[in-house]
Amino acid sequence: MTAVAADRFAPPAPPRPVPYVGLVTRGIAFALDAAIINAVAITVSALMALILSMFSDPGWLKTFVVAAGAVAYVLWLVGYFVFFWTTTGQTPGDRMMRFRVRSNSGGRLKPRRALLRFVALVLAALPLFAGFLMILFDRRRRGLHDWIARTVVVDEQRPARRR
Numbered sequence: 001m002t003a004v005a006a007d008r009f010a011p012p013a014p015p016r017p018v019p020y021v022g023l024v025t026r027g028i029a030f031a032l033d034a035a036i037i038n039a040v041a042i043t044v045s046a047l048m049a050l051i052l053s054m055f056s057d058p059g060w061l062k063t064f065v066v067a068a069g070a071v072a073y074v075l076w077l078v079g080y081f082v083f084f085w086t087t088t089g090q091t092p093g094d095r096m097m098r099f100r101v102r103s104n105s106g107g108r109l110k111p112r113r114a115l116l117r118f119v120a121l122v123l124a125a126l127p128l129f130a131g132f133l134m135i136l137f138d139r140r141r142r143g144l145h146d147w148i149a150r151t152v153v154v155d156e157q158r159p160a161r162r163r
Helices: 003-009 023-052 059-087 092-097 111-125 130-137 144-149
Strands: 099-103 151-155
Touching: 023 059, 023 092, 023 099, 023 130, 059 111, 092 099, 111 130, 111 144, 130 144, 144 151
Parallel strands: none
Antiparallel strands: 099 151
8 A cells, every 4th residue: 555545544633732822922912902003093183183273172172072082992992803803813913923813613703792702801801800810720711701702812823834
């Protein structure tokens, strides 16, 4: 029997264990994302302030602009995470740290689940970041937000290089 035929009848290789991502790696990725989010927000704010400085300032305009800016910032923040988690499974910070957010079954997140994960992420951070401590003790490295949204954070799988 040839080597090719022998390979065809060989038992399949055992599946590789899924490498789950821990707290420090996720924290670094979140810090990178926060830097991107805030850099864009500061740039937009500076441009808006420059544009508004060219007009006379009635009293109500400042209040309206601050309120509109706050709403725009929240929409930008939520949209950033939901967009990236649903399209590629990773934010730019996640990409730099080489991991992805997946559903428990391994598939991509739907927008509703990504939004739920974001809301749960905020809830996990509220009690002095206690919701993230679960990552240290869970076998699959899931925090409160991962439990609520039924997600896992896995190391990015790369195909093996051919020699």
